[in-house]
Amino acid sequence: MNRYEIRIVGYGGQGIITLSKMIAYASGICEELLVTQTEAYGAQARGGRSWAEVVIDLDRESKQIDYPKALKPYDLLVILSDAATKEVKKEVIKKEENTGLLIWDSSTILGKFRAASKMKNLGLPIQKMALEKFGDTVYGNTILFGIFTVVTKIFSEESAIETIKQFVPSSTLEKNIEAFKFGKQKAEEFLTQLKEGMS
Amino acid sequence: MNRYEIRIVGYGGQGIITLSKMIAYASGICEELLVTQTEAYGAQARGGRSWAEVVIDLDRESKQIDYPKALKPYDLLVILSDAATKEVKKEVIKKEENTGLLIWDSSTILGKFRAASKMKNLGLPIQKMALEKFGDTVYGNTILFGIFTVVTKIFSEESAIETIKQFVPSSTLEKNIEAFKFGKQKAEEFLTQLKEGMS
Amino acid sequence: MSDDVRYPSEKPEHPYFDSSFSGMLLGTLVSRFCGGCGYGSIGQLYTRVFEDEKLDPKLYPLVIGIGCYSQIFFLVHKNAQKMLTLHGRAPAVATGMKMANPKMKPIIFSGDGDCLGIGGNHFIHLCRRNLDCILFIFNNSIYGMTGGQAAPTTLYGAMSTTTPYKMFEPRSDGVELALAAGASYVARTTVAHPRTLMKYFKKALKHKGTSVIEVITPCVTYFGRKNLDNLGSKGEKGEIMDTGGKMFEWIKKNSIHINQAKFMSKEELFNKYIIGEFRYDPSKSEYSEEYKKIQNIAMKGD
Amino acid sequence: MSDDVRYPSEKPEHPYFDSSFSGMLLGTLVSRFCGGCGYGSIGQLYTRVFEDEKLDPKLYPLVIGIGCYSQIFFLVHKNAQKMLTLHGRAPAVATGMKMANPKMKPIIFSGDGDCLGIGGNHFIHLCRRNLDCILFIFNNSIYGMTGGQAAPTTLYGAMSTTTPYKMFEPRSDGVELALAAGASYVARTTVAHPRTLMKYFKKALKHKGTSVIEVITPCVTYFGRKNLDNLGSKGEKGEIMDTGGKMFEWIKKNSIHINQAKFMSKEELFNKYIIGEFRYDPSKSEYSEEYKKIQNIAMKGD
């Protein structure tokens, strides 16, 4: 058993749930890994606080994922709203070399995000970029999905594209692929940066 | 504790329930004895098989009657319908000297009533007499009540009259008292007969 | 139950008796109804129509609510597949039956308490859907089974064990509610009009949609014996209704045909039963047929 | 609930805002309704009337059913004594309140699902008794709270999560049922007619008996966004109703005043809302007053 723990926090309507399901689909269906996705169910429609978690078992030998919720410390924490910054503390993110990452949206999180500075983190104005580049904040998801694909390498790019096809209406597929690529690019930039910073 | 066990069996509508309540009232309220009355509840209105039981504790020191149903062998068994004759067996009636009596209605019980012959018993065409003498079978109750008063001597005649006043509409009071007296008379005849038979 | 007396039967037997359940079961009749109760007549008429129309028992399940009339199972046709449901829930059970096997046309027996008291919600939704079935409401103006409490239909001024100071609540009108809810065939008659009852029943058998037939029927024991027959018309001197015959008379007197009622004032109609056919709309679409269309759409795709 | 964001408020404040419960409780508004939901308007108007009429909160308890509108407790007058009941049971709770303390006049908030779905039986019996109270039915043509399933009022042809092949069942009409059941004041209006709504409300406050006011109100999230505004009139090209504004427009367009409706055919009125006052009968005797008479008789004797 080799659990990979992901938590995404923000507001209902930001697409958190979809993002988490896409991650689960790509890992569980395309890559045939064990996976569980759970969510703050009920909060979506009326825009309250929302979260989603995905646990992926990277160990192909396992039979089932024991505990279905993500366990602290997380491998990946995504923070998309100001209110959620409260839960970011040093201890909640893994510190091993190849894992433990915070991704946050600098377009909805205002002010200095102190906690972030203490860990490996990627802050991008995701929703703003989505609105500006693609005309709608929903593309923020796909951008994040692109980032995720590159950063974690849990599933292949093909699996990712396959997943996008499953989740978005065919009319917006092209734009979504673009957003995905944009995310990938941002992630690669970040990885390079990270490597440089480390070396 | 000195239980006196009474069971009355017949059809719904014959007034069994009222009779049992009158006995309970006279003993429990007028004579302040412990008493429980139970009945085949539910069968009254639509004329099915019906029964009522009264347990009187003749011991004035007792605090409560333990088991509320009449226990075999009975002190007094009243049988008013043909179908009920089935339950009359030798064992069900007490054999002590001053107790153990079967009363049955020879106007509704047809044919030879063999079981009866084996015990102290009083067979009278009660309903027929009631209909003929007082114009309605309901007076059968009061006749039986009169018989009961005399035979058992559990409550005084005043208590019995008091009880009748409680239970019958004032318009028929007089007729009921008459029926009561008629019953008393029949019972006295029977007692004399019994004494004679015994001596 | 075990020791009801069996009565010898005589020959020639009543022409429909042997078709009844108790005719088959016991060879002789054990009616669990009081003398003078109208439910006997209804059971008898049901058996008659069932036999005359040669209804296929597999297609006309009889769904019975809880009330005195539940015991009608002894009197109805021996072949009818009959089931007792819970108090008030018969329309819902019938709905499940119909939708799981749309070839069926359930026939529901329900009392005024069963249908308009506890079962009111299922009743109006059955009517709304216009599900193909026949619902009989037996209105005896009282709760018979439990010993004579007021029903939502109890007439103004009537005595019952729960209205010891006389009934003062306005009554429910099953026909009005069925109309408002959307049933497509709605009629009211009485047991004192047995031919009409059979006519309406036969018409409902042919109708596609929810048929609601309210039947006014006497409860001698808990309504008749406790009430005078001037209930409906004050001023008159009343007589106690302690036999089925008297109650039949009263029902006939207290029922006014819809055509006549049209010319009468609200006051004149107070506490009366309006009888007749109130709606017959064969054009209204029936639920299970509409659902069939959806199934066809759904099954086609992919 | 704990981490709703609080919005700064501005001065001068909305003239009625401080009278509301959330105004009192939080100093700033937390509406739990979606943007464009009509329930906000209703809560606001209620507070306005409550304040303007200087209603004594001790005499007008607010009995709220279960549905999206339950959250209206944040918006109604801070002094109102408000209680949430179970889904569908508010009329019964109000009945108990009224009869145990007849000085009260309960005000009931119920949804179309709450009142005409699960609560149908209590609804018709409340109307039958003509108990002095006011019942608002909020008809948004959908089950909002549980995420957009069909309601008994859902219009023909509408999409909902439980009618993926479009709604095909005939709808329930709260007004018709209230009339058949016997309510003495029955009216229907919409949130798009706020002045009428207040007028009816004030009239009901003065009326002795059961007042039923159905209010057509938009659910943007689960009805509007999933449906086109040509629902009511086929043939026309439809536009999706994804804002409160569009739904207000649609409601206005889809509502026909009773006086006008009289001259229209059944087909023309199909899927439309008829608005106006349907019955106003102050002469019908009220339940608790009738019961008072019984108490007087009973208390006198002996």
Add this chain to the structure above:
Amino acid sequence: MSNVNGKRFLKPGKYLMMGNVAMAEGALSSGLKFFGGYPITPSTEVIEHLAKRLPEVGGCCMQMEDELASINAVMGASLVGAKAMTATSGPGLSLMTETISMAANIEIPFVFCDVQRCGPGTGFVTVPHHNDIGLTRFAGNGEFEVIAFAPMSCQELFDLTITAFNYAETYRCPIFILSDAYLGHIHEVVNIPPKEEILKRVIDRTIPKDTKGAKFTYEDIKTHKLTIPKPYIVGTEFCPPLIIHLPHNQDGILMPEENSLRFMKIMIDKIRDNIDKISLTEEYKLDDAEIIIISYGLPVRASYRAVDLARKKGIKVGIFRLITVWPFPKEKVKQVVAGAKAIIVPEMNYTGVIAEQVERVTDLNIPVIKVPKVATLHHPDDILKAIEEVAK
């Protein structure tokens, strides 16, 4: 509510009363002002009696359209300060469970008479069967504790109904009186004490003089101490601004989800912590008993007789009677059964719901013997046989 009409109390003295009537009169003596019900055999005499009697005391007896309406009306009446009650049988109880659960949540006091009949389904309506024991304990979705009494005579039906109303005011949880078709229709002499004596026993519905800063319900926000204040009354100053059946604090304001467990504990511990006060029991010849009968309701009366008969035969047997069936007095029973040779649990059902509770506190090597009986009373001989069996 202080309208204590002269007719509220029967004249002191002895009455021959049906069980259902005794229960109704007990309620009237307690100050009952509202009854909401729907006829159902074998409870019907309760509503019939109160239809006559309640208007006499200025109260209201309503026959509602169904059981759901009944229990909700009772809740409404209690909310505005009336002592309120309903009576039904198993099928009605089944229908009412959702509302009972809600009433438990908002701590509305009322008394629930369950005159049990033989199920499942509609069942045999006129025969007794203690088959709602399990259902009364789990009477609805969610977790809460209930109090249930099992009287065994008409006098107790009268007296325990008064106790039930007092407990309702005090503990504000569902209070059941578990009667049955037999007990409800037995006629016995009931001794009605003088008005003054009854009034001394009755806890009235009043509101505190000073309603400012009043605590309405549950634990104290600050001290976290569990207190059960007087029930609030809608239509008075002593009422929270919002009454909501979600986990909530003592002002009716919602508690966050995280606190749900704390809320459950409050609902349950307010009863469990007071179990010594709540649990009424009776002991009969227990001192030297080796065989112990544990029972409740009518089977206890048959047990008395069986014990007397067995004692005559030299068998050391005694009775531990549960007058309060729920909450089950775990610790007390544990003490009672410790070291016994055998436990006999006559119940008027086949499942043995209380027998299971007894098993929890009984050593595995002590046999717990059920004596089931359904539709009819236990005969003393049934129990005697069981006693003799284990005495061998």
Add this chain to the structure above:
Amino acid sequence: MSNVNGKRFLKPGKYLMMGNVAMAEGALSSGLKFFGGYPITPSTEVIEHLAKRLPEVGGCCMQMEDELASINAVMGASLVGAKAMTATSGPGLSLMTETISMAANIEIPFVFCDVQRCGPGTGFVTVPHHNDIGLTRFAGNGEFEVIAFAPMSCQELFDLTITAFNYAETYRCPIFILSDAYLGHIHEVVNIPPKEEILKRVIDRTIPKDTKGAKFTYEDIKTHKLTIPKPYIVGTEFCPPLIIHLPHNQDGILMPEENSLRFMKIMIDKIRDNIDKISLTEEYKLDDAEIIIISYGLPVRASYRAVDLARKKGIKVGIFRLITVWPFPKEKVKQVVAGAKAIIVPEMNYTGVIAEQVERVTDLNIPVIKVPKVATLHHPDDILKAIEEVAK
């Protein structure tokens, strides 16, 4: 009924499925033909999914006017031979209990999905709380036994729903699937086997070829042997002349009152006698375990992790999992706990309904420790803490 439409089965393979959907698909695979329901969070996705799917297989999904109508329609559908199901949450279950009791009486097969949420009352609708455990066992007036499963993953929701339908056909008693707000909304990969494999597992609704002298229900009149024949179908020859929910013999004819106890025994013993077949359990590292965790549903998953962590620390702890919660496998558990040092029962409720059952079969000197949790999942650390506590 043999209308096995092509759409009944999903193509074999892996799907990312929500728990509620997995349950619905399991039902379709079993041959579900009728669903009657009323929306209620957190079960609503079941009716929503089936509203789309059932017409595709020629079945019917009806949104009824309330829960009472739903369960009664389900019963009606099952009576005419359709595999039928409903899904709801605690408040709906409460309302349905009367009908469940009736269905138990006339032995109508159907499956009941209870997606539990946090009560009492309306409660917190979106959080899990295993608070219907007690209510499902006593789900209505009268005595009868139920079967209840507690799945813990989406795959199990699919598989156990098939098992549930099979048990419904076989044992003809109320069959519950106890899901919860969390499990119902989790997304996991569900492996759908090929149609042929599923069909092999499914017990169909058929009637005997020769319906003459058929036995419809209950024990054999003559031999008194307890048999559970195939369910009868209204609208076929294989149907008793009268269906009545009173104690009745195998032809639907009423039994006299005196036989009520025999009837109760039949209702209960048909399950208890088959408990070894009915009771599904799972053991994890029990062989050398001194501390035993007994649990069901989602807390088992946290327990796995806790056990693995504890084992690393050298603590000998194992898990006995109840997949079938009711009937409680008394004898099996008795064997499992015998000689243990301590029992830990993590439950998603405060009452500890299963803990009470465990206490019945555990020696008084072995501690039975509850680990209650409400509204949210147990964290493995909660259980680990309890383990370490007793291991000390």
Add this chain to the structure above:
Amino acid sequence: MLNQHRCQGCEICVSVCPTGILEMSDQLNMRVAFLPKVKEGKEKYCTACKRCEYACPIWAIYIVPEIENEITVKKEEAKI
């Protein structure tokens, strides 16, 4: 034709008969119910409308087909 053992003495047949030829007798059957009878000499007025047959709740009274224009009420003594 009257099955007198079954008759409950409810008077319904009397009340529904359009010709008014039925009346209650003072004969009792073993159910303790009075039986209906055709008024002395009025047998011939029976129109065989079958109203009494339709209305009798207990299958006790019915028109005998062979002699359709006559209602036969058996006069045997009730065996009380």
Add this chain to the structure above:
Amino acid sequence: MLNQHRCQGCEICVSVCPTGILEMSDQLNMRVAFLPKVKEGKEKYCTACKRCEYACPIWAIYIVPEIENEITVKKEEAKI
């Protein structure tokens, strides 16, 4: 007067205004909702009928009593 922080951008006020002087702007508030505004230069047509005030579900828009013939929409930048 508009409490812009509270506004949910539902367009209801726009739809109810009988004079049609309101329209949705492209300003966003911190709820990510677009705010309504009075059409350029149309302020004077407001009749203070209060329809928008009655209809606004969230107490966001209201007529300021002192200047009853004018609707003031604060133009401060939304603080996103």
